[in-house]
Amino acid sequence: MKKVLKIFTVLLLLFVISPLSLRGDVLDFDDVLAEDNGYIPDGYGGFDWMNFGVVCGDCALGSGFDTGTVSGDYVAFNTFANVASVVNDEIFDFNGAYLTAAWRNSLNITVAGYKNDSLLYSTTIVVDTTGPTWFDADDNYNGIDRLEFDSFGGKDVFLYGSGEHFVMDDFEFTPSAMHSNPSPGALLLGSIGVGLVGWLRKRRAL
Numbered sequence: 640m641k642k643v644l645k646i647f648t649v650l651l652l653l654f655v656i657s658p659l660s661l662r663g664d665v666l667d668f669d670d671v672l673a674e675d676n677g678y679i680p681d682g683y684g685g686f687d688w689m690n691f692g693v694v695c696g697d698c699a700l701g702s703g704f705d706t707g708t709v710s711g712d713y714v715a716f717n718t719f720a721n722v723a724s725v726v727n728d729e730i731f732d733f734n735g736a737y738l739t740a741a742w743r744n745s746l747n748i749t750v751a752g753y754k755n756d757s758l759l760y761s762t763t764i765v766v767d768t769t770g771p772t773w774f775d776a777d778d779n780y781n782g783i784d785r786l787e788f789d790s791f792g793g794k795d796v797f798l799y800g801s802g803e804h805f806v807m808d809d810f811e812f813t814p815s816a817m818h819s820n821p822s823p824g825a826l827l828l829g830s831i832g833v834g835l836v837g838w839l840r841k842r843r844a845l
Contacts, residue, residue: 663734663813668693669711679715684810690723691715699741702797703768707739707806715810716741717788720803725786725810730754733780734811737771741804743793744768748805752783759783768796771808782815 666684671677671693679688693715696708708714717723733752740746744767752760760780766772780786790805 663732663811666810666812667710667808668713668715668810671713678718684812685727685729687726688723689726690718690721691725692718699800702800703739703741703804703806706769707737707741707771707808709737709771709808715807716804717790720790722787722789724788727784730782730784730815732778732813732815733776733783733786734813735773735775736810737808738764738766738774738788739771739806739808740766740768740790740793741806742768742795742797742800742802744796746793746803746805747791748774749787749789749791750774750780751787751789752780753785753787754783756785766805771806 664684668679671679671683677692679691679693681687693713694704695712696705696714697712699705704714704716738748746766747763748766749761749763751758760776760783762774762779764772764774788805788807790803793803795801
C-alpha cells in the first residue's frame with residue numbers, strides 16, 4: 640500500500656506540479672533578428688508587432704532601458720512613444736509582462752485587450768524609471784487577439800532623453816488552445832487515479 644502511494648505521489652509531481660509551473664511562453668526579445676536596435680519583425684513569437692522596437696538595455700545606462708532589463712540584454716519599447724500593439728491571428732491569453740518607464744517617472748500605461756476589434760479588458764498602471772513593474776493580467780486578459788499599450792503623462796527625470804516611452808521585457812502569453820484541451824499528463828494522471836481507486840476498493844473487498 641505504501642509503495643503504491645509513493646508511486647502515485649511521484650506521478651503527481653511529474654504531471655501536475657511541473658505543468659503548473661510552466662504557465663506559458665515567455666518572449667525576452669534577446670533572439671530578435673536585429674542589430675543594436677530596430678523594429679521587432681512580424682512573426683516574432685507568432686505575433687505581429689506594431690510600433691515596437693528592440694534595444695540593448697545598457698545602451699542608455701541608468702534609464703528605464705537599463706533598469707527595465709529583467710533577463711538577457713535586450714528589451715522592447717514603443718518607438719517614438721506611439722501606441723504599440725501586439726496582434727495574433729489566433730486568440731491567446733496574455734499573462735503579463737514587466738513594464739518600465741524609459742525617461743519619465745509616474746508614467747501611465749494603459750493595457751487594452753481586444754477580440755475582433757471589441758474592447759474586452761483595459762487597465763492603467765503607473766510605472767517609474769527606477770525598476771520594472773510586473774503587469775499581472777491575473778487571468779483577465781484571456782481569449783484576445785490584440786493587445787494595445789498606450790503610455791502617457793509622467794515627468795521627465797533624465798537630461799539626455801525624454802518622452803513617454805515605456806520598456807517591456809519577459810512578455811508572457813499562453814495560446815488559448817492549451818486551456819481548452821487537457822494535457823496528456825493530466826489525462827494519464829486521471830486514468831491512474833481512477834485505476835488506483837478501483838484497485839484499493841478490490842483489496843478492501845477481499
